[in-house]
Amino acid sequence: MTVRNETSPAMEPEEDRARPGPSADSASPSKSWAELIPTREIIYDPAQPRLSIGPEPLAALVESIRRHSILQPLLVRWDPALKKYVVIEGHRRLMAANELALEAVPAMIIDATEPADIHAKQVSANETKEGLTLSELAKAFQHQAELRPDATQAEIGASLSLNRSKTSFIQAYFVVEPPVRELVDQGLIPQMGLYYLARTNGEMQIELARAIAEGRMTVDACKAHVHAVVGKQARRPKGGRVTLKLAGATFTAESLEGLQQALDSLRRKLKNAGSLEELAALLKGA
Incomplete structure (x- = not known):
């Protein structure tokens, strides 16, 4: 997609300038260049894969925008049912803009109607910029599976631009016991720790997970314990196939x-x- 170089008139916030979206004849407007859109007309996407944003990164972004304005336009789509623009890329920039009470932000409007494609684009964009947590990736993977019920796990991983290693960690996330998953969600279990925990099950798995989360056991120690008790071959969770x-x-x-x-x-x-x-x-x- 090409962004038009000239910034006038497309970037001028003229109050009387015709809005490109909310017209009866255009249910899904699209522009290939950035323009200023009132902040009040843009909403967050509830399916955004990044579940949380730390206060420090957001504060840094707010300060950057305060000094230099928004350098990279948001990517949005028009939702005729909501009569609002929905963010595809740029949720943090929109949060910072709201923090600064900016009246308008630069954004590119694109045609995007397939939920699976929109979601995959959001996941890939977040992974490229800062990377999602394993918990966020797992939930994104599950959401993509719901949007593409006929796709295989390999196809879903490919659509989200995830390598085999990431996909393996995600699969491990879904087979561990719920209490272990909660510790992963809290960021207390590293990915490799989760990988070895998934080779066990039941109370043994939960106890090992708690030991890692509380700092009583290293991932290497967990690996050695699992190899000694279970063996080096991956063990299916209780219930099997x-x-x-x-x-x-x-x-x-x-x-x-x-x-x-x-x-x-x-x-x-x-x-x-x-x-x-x-x-x-x-x-x-x-």
């Missing part, structure tokens, strides 16, 4: 989330089938 076979189609899941996705896929095929014969044909083509 669930396989559903129906009319020649096989649905396999290794977690409750995976099982839910498989059942959702089956429900969609059942909804689209007009008879048992059509359902069997759909399943064979799965």
Whole structure:
């Protein structure tokens, strides 16, 4: 996408200048250059993958914008139902602008209607700039899976520009016990610690996680303990793998989330089938 170099008239905040979006004839306006949009007309995207922003980074951004203004325009889309612009990229810049009570901010308006594509773009942008926490990545991965129920885990990882290592950590996040996941959410369990914890289960896993979180055990010590007790080969969590076979189609899941996705896929095929014969044909083509 190309940003137009000339900053006038596109960047002039003229009160009488026609707004590009809220017209009856244009449900999804798009501009390939930046222009000033009133801050009150822009809202945050609730599906934004970054769940929290620390006070220090935000304060630094506020001071930078106070001195130099916003150097990189926000990326927004027009939502005809809300009659507002929704941020795709630039949530922190918008927060800083609101902190400074700026009346308008520079933004580029793009056509974006596919939720999965919008969300994937947000995840990739956040990962490129500062990186998301493992908890944020896991929740983003889960949200993308809900938006693309027919996609494989590898396809979801690729759509979010995640390498195999990141995807492995995310998978580990979903198979550990809920109390362990809470410690990960609090930033008390490193990624490699989570990786080794996922090879265990039950009370042993929870106790090891608490020991790491409280500083009573290092990740290396956890690794050695897991190798000694469980072995070097990855161990499946309690409950193992669930396989559903129906009319020649096989649905396999290794977690409750995976099982839910498989059942959702089956429900969609059942909804689209007009008879048992059509359902069997759909399943064979799965």
